Amino acid sequence: MAKARSKGEAAQQAGRDPPVVILVAPQLGENIGMTARAMLNFGLDEMRLVRPRDAWPNAAAEAAAAGAERIVDSARRFESTAEAVADLGYVLAATARVRGMTKRVITPRRAGRKLRECARASVRGGILFGPEASGLANDEVALADAIVQVPANPTFHSLNLAQAVLVVAYEWFAAGATGPEETVTLPRTRLANKAELLGLFEHLEHVLDASGFLGIEGKRPIMVRNLRNLFQRAGLSEQEVRTLRGVITTLVRWRAPEC
Amino acid sequence: MAKARSKGEAAQQAGRDPPVVILVAPQLGENIGMTARAMLNFGLDEMRLVRPRDAWPNAAAEAAAAGAERIVDSARRFESTAEAVADLGYVLAATARVRGMTKRVITPRRAGRKLRECARASVRGGILFGPEASGLANDEVALADAIVQVPANPTFHSLNLAQAVLVVAYEWFAAGATGPEETVTLPRTRLANKAELLGLFEHLEHVLDASGFLGIEGKRPIMVRNLRNLFQRAGLSEQEVRTLRGVITTLVRWRAPEC
Numbered sequence: 290m291a292k293a294r295s296k297g298e299a300a301q302q303a304g305r306d307p308p309v310v311i312l313v314a315p316q317l318g319e320n321i322g323m324t325a326r327a328m329l330n331f332g333l334d335e336m337r338l339v340r341p342r343d344a345w346p347n348a349a350a351e352a353a354a355a356g357a358e359r360i361v362d363s364a365r366r367f368e369s370t371a372e373a374v375a376d377l378g379y380v381l382a383a384t385a386r387v388r389g390m391t392k393r394v395i396t397p398r399r400a401g402r403k404l405r406e407c408a409r410a411s412v413r414g415g416i417l418f419g420p421e422a423s424g425l426a427n428d429e430v431a432l433a434d435a436i437v438q439v440p441a442n443p444t445f446h447s448l449n450l451a452q453a454v455l456v457v458a459y460e461w462f463a464a465g466a467t468g469p470e471e472t473v474t475l476p477r478t479r480l481a482n483k484a485e486l487l488g489l490f491e492h493l494e495h496v497l498d499a500s501g502f503l504g505i506e507g508k509r510p511i512m513v514r515n516l517r518n519l520f521q522r523a524g525l526s527e528q529e530v531r532t533l534r535g536v537i538t539t540l541v542r543w544r545a546p547e548c
Numbered sequence: 549m550a551k552a553r554s555k556g557e558a559a560q561q562a563g564r565d566p567p568v569v570i571l572v573a574p575q576l577g578e579n580i581g582m583t584a585r586a587m588l589n590f591g592l593d594e595m596r597l598v599r600p601r602d603a604w605p606n607a608a609a610e611a612a613a614a615g616a617e618r619i620v621d622s623a624r625r626f627e628s629t630a631e632a633v634a635d636l637g638y639v640l641a642a643t644a645r646v647r648g649m650t651k652r653v654i655t656p657r658r659a660g661r662k663l664r665e666c667a668r669a670s671v672r673g674g675i676l677f678g679p680e681a682s683g684l685a686n687d688e689v690a691l692a693d694a695i696v697q698v699p700a701n702p703t704f705h706s707l708n709l710a711q712a713v714l715v716v717a718y719e720w721f722a723a724g725a726t727g728p729e730e731t732v733t734l735p736r737t738r739l740a741n742k743a744e745l746l747g748l749f750e751h752l753e754h755v756l757d758a759s760g761f762l763g764i765e766g767k768r769p770i771m772v773r774n775l776r777n778l779f780q781r782a783g784l785s786e787q788e789v790r791t792l793r794g795v796i797t798t799l800v801r802w803r804a805p806e807c
Binding site: 326327329330331332355356357387388389390391392393394395396398399436439440441442445446447448452455456459462463466468470471472473474475476477478524525526528529 | 585586588589590591614615616646647648649650651652653654655657658695698699700701704705706707711714715718721722725727729730731732733734735736737783785787788
């Protein structure tokens with residue numbers, strides 16, 4: 290187990306060189322800034338720009354980056370897509386439409402895993418995104434190893450630039466996540482152990498026997514089982530077991546006013 | 549196979565009742581509109597609002613919805629979160645911070661699958677999102693079955709409301725996708741069959757034998773194997789095989805000018 294973990298950690302370390310996001314002919318500075326924020330949320334930090342429409346550096350991009358300015362500030366500008374991808378070994382083209390060419394098309398999920406595999410193999414990856422209105426041209430798609438297409442509602446597919454980047458960046462991040470898909474937060478406490486649960490069950494059953502609740506002929510075993518099962522299912526913390534025992538004790542002592 | 553498919557289709561049909569998105573005390577109309585767009589991209593179409601800050605209906609929400617107006621127009625307003633979730637059977641609370649309570653925390657990926665499972669079992673699902681600045685209050689989180697937390701860069705976690713909704717909605721949609729993670733587009737053509745590939749290989753090897761390229765002592769078998777492997781790997785279409793044979797024929801006929 291220890292060995293498997295350290296192997297996993299080494300792989301994660303090697304997989305830390307994230308793919309580059311290449312914006313081809315982006316129009317609005319605001320979208321460049323929002324893209325930078327989307328990237329940084331999911332650990333991507335290198336942006337390249339191919340012929341941005343407006344002058345670069347761009348104040349609107351800077352303003353929209355709000356916290357991710359360093360990505361905007363360090364973004365390199367290129368004259369052509371070919372130059373922008375020259376040093377990369379694996380390039381994806383993000384496009385909603387699939388054009389008249391024979392081309393591999395992958396989901397963002399597979400893209401995230403492929404880009405992680407590249408990073409682990411020290412192959413620098415990149416993802417091309419086209420201009421807001423028109424998307425990538427066929428000649429740019431031809432430079433890519435595959436198309437990455439975000440699956441979406443066939444009758445309403447209108448992700449903006451930063452949203453498309455967000456989904457692909459999210460999948461890159463998720464593909465590197467090593468934690469469980471489900472955890473339980475236990476602030477200042479721990480899950481109750483079985484002895485504590487049994488203590489609760491017996492406390493409850495004792496007062497229910499004494500008060501007559503479990504006295505119905507032949508029903509006691511199934512009622513006990515159902516009650517135990519219900520509390521078992523709640524995944525109680527040790528603190529919650531104590532709270533419930535306090536609830537029982539209080540209710541037993543209290544006599545409801547007759548009304 | 550036919551039976552499995554029709555069973556899958558039936559399950560998909562039953563799973564079409566998508567979860568409700570509940571915005572608790574949203575502040576900006578623009579964010580409500582952008583959330584509607586994010587939802588519709590991934591097939592969610594019911595929004596509920598708990599005490600929106602500004603008057604409802606809201607012109608800014610309408611404007612930002614740009615194409616998803618019907619979600620905004622049909623959004624119901626509630627006075628309390630408890631009322632907004634009353635008819636739901638499974639509720640998630642989207643929050644970046646995990647509070648001081650014992651609570652199940654799941655990833656968006658698991659959330660997407662859980663919400664699909666609910667839909668298939670005719671249990672109506674919902675996801676609670678808190679106000680832009682402060683997020684959900686603990687009393688609202690306590691109404692949920694689990695917390696859904698978007699995994700993100702620990703040093704820069706600043707998804708806005710519509711982006712958080714986008715990620716969860718994307719996972720709902722992805723959990724229902726039945727297509728392959730990888731396909732190849734083949735417009736007006738098909739993948740070449742092995743006979744066509746062999747035709748190409750033999751054509752190429754014939755001219756390379758004749759021109760002396762494969763004449764190096766003992767090297768022919770490995771060079772032939774490498775060339776065949778390279779073209780095999782490209783996954784050529786029938787059209788591309790014909791193009792390559794045209795390329796070979798043209799090059800053979802042409803004599804480069806000496807210079």
